[in-house]
Amino acid sequence: MAYASPGTDTSTDLDTDEKNQMLELGQFASLTASDSGDRSKDKQGQKVLRRLAQNREAARKSRLRKKAYVEQLENSRLKLTHLEQELQRARQQGIFIPSPGDQLHPTRENGNLLCSLDYARWQEDHNKQIDELRAALNAHAGDDDLRRIIDSIVAHYGEAFRLNGIAAKADAVHVLSAMWKTPVERCFLWLGEFRPSELLKLLASHLEPLTEQQLASLCNLQQSSQQSEEDLSQGVKSLQQSVVEILASGSLCPAGSSGNAANCSGQMAVAIGKLGTLQNFLQEADNLRLQTLQQMQRILTTRQSARALLAISDYFSRLRALSSLWIARPRG
Known part of the structure; x- marks a missing residue:
């Protein structure tokens, strides 16, 4: 052509x-x-x-x-x-995206690439929404216009969690590691994404003044989120312990020996079945993240919600910038 x-x-x-x-x-x-x-x-x-x-x-x-x-x-x-x-x-920024000439495994690496591209597209759309919200807030737009943008941003977070759920069905371990994010971001992940209670903590200085009722509601939301996080973390810890016990049980399977091959295969099948339940924990964690954002939106006024979403976005942007500086740091 x-x-x-x-x-x-x-x-x-x-x-x-x-x-x-x-x-x-x-x-x-x-x-x-x-x-x-x-x-x-x-x-x-x-x-x-x-x-x-x-x-x-x-x-x-x-x-x-x-x-x-x-x-x-x-x-x-x-x-x-x-x-x-x-x-x-x-x-x-350190996000795993293979070059066109890279040799890709037909399943896992292609899944990595799709997750990376989905995340890059999601981040691009999110940045546009944040820019629109920032411009509207600076221009003193009305509450109706701000609410429309806020609802769109929260729904966009829901889309990210929906994509996570699809990826977790294919490979929950990969979603847990979140290799499409930057190295520094991965240091602060909780079950593949952000920890809701931590976000609520960092918002305190960006939302003043708050009424006593708002402070109490945010405090209760933070405590309930933290309790849910601990329950999920304990569930993942128990899962990890059960996998360790499965792998450690039974006799060794030396190379070239066929005597215990059936036993080893059975152990691995049980371990893989256990790891498959990670998908449920990841889904519950994403549900908690979305519910926390939605409840925060109900507690705050429209303009407070706008400032909260901007603060969250700026925090993640600084994490990515820190990751770029970390990668480019002088060595030796």
Whole structure:
């Protein structure tokens, strides 16, 4: 397919159309001038006029189609350039995104790549929403406009958790490690994502002044979130302990020995079954995160909710920036 740049000149088409129209007009003039009283010539002249109008309309539609095609090519080029820039920034931040020439395993590595690309797209859309919210807040927009943007951002968090759930069904261990995030972000993860109670703590200095009722409600929300986190963490700890006991039980399976092969296979099957339950813990953790955001939204006013979401976004941005600085730090 030949590529047409945005600067493609359509003057050639216009000149050709005009020449054809001038030629037909000349023919029409010569016909009418030879015998203006002849009805057959009048009919032929009317046909020429209709043909001229049809030609003009066809030329106009052709120009519109060409213009739309050129614009579509340019938009595709811009999207491709933007995606390449996003992937490059993601690699610089330490997010796992293989190069096109990398050899990918047909299941696990392809899943890693899809998670990385989904996260990059989600982060791009999230940044646009945050920029819109920041601009609206600085412009003193009305509560209705702010509420619309806030609802959109919270729903977008829900979309991230939905994607996590799909990925966890395929590989819960991979979602738990969250290799698509930056190294520093992964140091502060809890079950694959942020810890809700920690976010509530960092919001305290960004939401003043708060009423006594709001303070009490936020305190209760933080305590209930922390209790749920401890319960889930204890459940994961018990799961890990049970897997350790399964692997440690029974006799050894030396290489080349077939005597205990069936026993070893049985142990691994039970261990894999245990690890499969990680998906449930990850789903409950994401539900807790979304519920905490929604309840925080109910406790706060519209403008307080806007400032809270901006503070959360800025915190994660600083984590990613810290990760970039950590990767680029001098060594030796």
